[in-house]
Amino acid sequence: MPISAESVMVANRSTYRPRTLPAIFAQTAGGGSGLRGAGPTPDPALTARARPEALETRVPPAVSPGPYRIGVGDVVLLATPNPTEATIEQLTGLLAAQNSRQGYTVQDDGAIAVPEVGRVQIGGMTLEEAEAELFQRLVENQIDPTFSLEIAEFNSKKVSIGGAVSTPAVAPITLTPLYLDEALAAAGGVTVRDQDYASVRIYRDGTLYQVPLTQLYARDGLRRIQLVDGDSVFVDTEYELDLAQAYFAEQIQLAQFQQAARVAALNELNAEVSIRRGALEEARQNYLTRLELEGVERDYVYLTGEVRQQSRYALPFDQTASLADALYNTAAGVPTQTGNVREIYVLRGSADPREFASVTAWQLDARNATNLMLATRFELRPNDVIFVAEQPVTRWNRVIQQITPSLFNVVANASD
Incomplete structure (x- = not known):
């Protein structure tokens, strides 16, 4: 038909x-048992300390960190003059309340992702350097480079304040310097009753500095100690400097232990995924080999x-x-x-x-x-x-091709 x-x-x-293809061609190497971790960390050790007759003053050296450099976790605001023009859209971070102000969070690699522009590396740059880099990228992508840039949230550089304060806090370092008295005020102020045996201790780069509380409020220069990223401020009512330093060292060790546990768990998970991926690849390759050798129906x-x-x-x-x-x-x-x-x-x-x-x-x-x-x-x-x-x-062509040799043979025989 x-x-x-x-x-x-x-x-x-x-x-x-x-x-159908075997199920191994639809399986993936994911779905592992997840991060196992190392369990709870041990409780910190705290010991009682007796009060001394006098407290030693150890002032940290003066610092000059220079202009603020954008870091991971900071949120930058990109403002354009026309709020209706969708040349730059929000991808991550916060949407500002103003008209065309878009917030972008600096990612782990130091970049922000701007639609129609791509990832722009601004980590480690000053605000002026970041503006120049964004200007160049906008021009390369033929986008109106009229904009302003500011930092909305300072999350990359911090100072922790704890101990005998009203509210232990983490104070960010912004475009303006952060001084010791401002950090204590951000934590609600000091709450010790007897200032004669209290001190403000600053842990910086493995070294512990100490300012007696009585000296802090008596000397203006001590209140204006400039803090830098990573400083830890602790208001203590005890006197033993070694024990206070041991407390900070213990906190660092606990943090390192937790980080090492996460890294070990991640490596274990990666190894498990690699083993699964290898098994799947081997099974698929075996099937393809059988298929090539016609061992599959x-x-x-x-x-x-x-x-x-x-x-x-x-x-x-x-x-x-x-x-x-x-x-x-x-x-x-x-x-x-x-x-x-x-x-x-x-x-x-x-x-x-x-x-x-x-x-x-x-x-x-x-x-x-x-x-x-x-x-x-x-x-x-x-x-x-x-x-x-x-x-x-x-x-017909094939018939002629088959007959022609016979005709040649007949003619040849006749001539003989």
Whole structure:
């Protein structure tokens, strides 16, 4: 029967479920047991300390940190003059209350992600250097470079204040210097009753400095001690400097222990994922090798007649194949010089083995280009045979090629 829209529907009604790839091709190496950690950290050790007759004053050296440099965690605001122009959109951070002010948080790699511009490295830069870098990137991306830049949240540089204060806090370091009296005020002030035996201790870069509370309020220079990133301020009512330093050292060790535990758990998880990934890759490679050596059961369609190469076409996994897929396969194809595109047949036997001689043949007339659309919708089934007839002139040419040697032999015998 000719291949038409109706016959294609009839041919495609036959039940067929394509073979599927093994489940290993859909699995991933994720889904591990997660970070295990190292359990709770030990409780800090606290010891009582007796009061001395006098407290030693140890003032940290003067510092000059220079202009503020943007760090990881800071939130910068990018303001454009036109609030309706969507050249810069919010990606991370906070949306400012003003019209076209967009907030961006500096990520771990020191960059902010600006839409239509990409990631811009501003970590470690001053505000002026960051403005110059953003200006250059906006110009490179042909975006109006009219903008202003400011820091909305200072999260990268901090000073911790604890001990005998109203509210232990973490004070950020901003564009203006942070002094000792300001840090204590940010924590609600000192709450000790007896200032004669209290001191303010500053832990900086592994060294502990001490300012007696009585000296702090008596001398203006001590109140204006400039603090830097990483300083820890502790108001203590005890006198032993070594024990106070041991407290800070203990806190650092606990933090290092927690960090090392997280790193170890992450390495363990990465190792587990790598092992799973290797097992999946090995299983997939073994299957592909078996497939290459024809050790896996496949469904085939056979191409014969006037095709470029008598071959078989493997039906794909997880989907059906059409007559056009097989005809336009690189190993097959119909040579137009010898093949008769008017007579392309699909032969399909009966599914019942007792009806072996029952064969249905569909004919595709490819002279009409619109019939090729039907070929893309005609679904193939296992063991279908695609047969392309030869052109009449091809048949005559082959007959002549077979007769010509015989004529030469007769003429040669007659001349003898």
